[in-house]
Amino acid sequence: MTRRVDLRSDTLTQPTAAMREAMAAAPVGDDGYGEDPTVNALEARFAQFVGKDAAMFVPSGVMANQIALRILAAPGDLLVAGRTQHLVGFEMGAAARNAGVQFATVDDRRGTLTLSDVLEVIDAEDDHQPHVGAVAVENTHMFAGGVPWDVEDLRRLRAAIGERPLHLDGARLFNAVVATGTSASDFAEPATTVMACLSKGLCAPVGSLLAASAPLIDRARIERKRLGGTMRQAGILAAAGLVALDTMVDRLQEDHDHAQQLAEMFAAAFPESGYDPDSCRTNIVAFNHPQARQIVEELANRGVEGSTVAPTRARFVTHVGVSDDDVDFVAGALSHFVPVTH
Numbered sequence: 311m312t313r314r315v316d317l318r319s320d321t322l323t324q325p326t327a328a329m330r331e332a333m334a335a336a337p338v339g340d341d342g343y344g345e346d347p348t349v350n351a352l353e354a355r356f357a358q359f360v361g362k363d364a365a366m367f368v369p370s371g372v373m374a375n376q377i378a379l380r381i382l383a384a385p386g387d388l389l390v391a392g393r394t395q396h397l398v399g400f401e402m403g404a405a406a407r408n409a410g411v412q413f414a415t416v417d418d419r420r421g422t423l424t425l426s427d428v429l430e431v432i433d434a435e436d437d438h439q440p441h442v443g444a445v446a447v448e449n450t451h452m453f454a455g456g457v458p459w460d461v462e463d464l465r466r467l468r469a470a471i472g473e474r475p476l477h478l479d480g481a482r483l484f485n486a487v488v489a490t491g492t493s494a495s496d497f498a499e500p501a502t503t504v505m506a507c508l509s510k511g512l513c514a515p516v517g518s519l520l521a522a523s524a525p526l527i528d529r530a531r532i533e534r535k536r537l538g539g540t541m542r543q544a545g546i547l548a549a550a551g552l553v554a555l556d557t558m559v560d561r562l563q564e565d566h567d568h569a570q571q572l573a574e575m576f577a578a579a580f581p582e583s584g585y586d587p588d589s590c591r592t593n594i595v596a597f598n599h600p601q602a603r604q605i606v607e608e609l610a611n612r613g614v615e616g617s618t619v620a621p622t623r624a625r626f627v628t629h630v631g632v633s634d635d636d637v638d639f640v641a642g643a644l645s646h647f648v649p650v651t652h
């Protein structure tokens with residue numbers, strides 16, 4: 311078989327043997343009635359991790375984001391978010407379709423939002439412009455290259471927006487935790503709602519969690535039902551999620567180390583991209599290059615799969631399926647590299 315190193319996404323990870331065992335043995339019930347003990351345990355564990363009253367298990371990160379928007383903002387409201395955040399650019403317009411909100415997007419090239427940009431949108435309410443229902447941030451920020459927030463910046467943002475709700479898309483929250491040493495509850499404290507995915511670097515097959523105050527999670531359960539996201543004997547899935555939270559967080563450091571090695575290789579192979587390998591702090595290598603698509607195509611021909619997240623932006627993601635040997639293999643694929651031109 312020809313060798314292949316798959317760096318398209320950390321969503322490609324497979325459930326571990328311990329997860330499959332836990333899934334087989336999980337006590338289950340009807341979660342629509344709140345009677346699945348394994349789901350209840352997972353929700354309680356996550357709520358505790360992020361220091362919120364309550365949490366809710368959902369099938370996907372997109373659904374968690376969408377439910378958050380529906381409980382935080384009213385149709386017609388503005389949602390302030392970074393231009394390249396997942397819920398702006400990668401959810402197929404779901405925010406408009408599901409929550410009826412419109413975006414006021416601000417620059418997020420470095421992964422974080424600038425206070426003055428956010429406040430400018432809020433101030434414009436006084437000039438006959440739409441009400442800002444909520445602000446959303448992403449930690450780590452995927453498009454920017456897995457950039458974690460500094461918790462002090464999040465706290466400043468919280469203070470600046472006053473009573474307005476703040477949603478934290480923490481699809482890779484635990485990568486941010488491992489990279490910064492900031493706890494999940496410290497990251498979550500400034501946020502009104504926080505979501506995290508179990509099915510990315512943590513290797514669970516399915517599932518994300520949304521946490522908030524108890525009254526907000528009561529409302530979130532109604533929105534989950536409206537979206538068709540209420541599951542039944544979902545403890546089978548939640549069992550893998552518990553293993554993910556309990557045993558898979560610390561090992562993310564290995565993914566970050568591999569990404570750092572790859573970042574240095576890509577920066578050296580494509581100096582014209584201006585990519586700074588030190589900007590790689592977690593498990594995502596992402597850089598701009600006019601020939602990004604050709605680079606991805608040519609590397610795939612050499613057995614290294616990556617992707618583009620915009621026509622001129624290439625992305626390579628590390629995960630548990632990437633070994634030291636695989637990193638060496640990428641080094642080989644990058645040597646004497648000349649992207650094909652079309």
Ligand SMILES: Cc1ncc(COP(=O)(O)O)c(C=O)c1O
Nearest residue numbers: 370371372373396452479481507
């Ligand atoms: C930052 C971010 N938010 C949300 C999601 C959505 O997660 P899911 O694929 O589970 O719907 C992703 C998925 O890649 C993501 O990267």
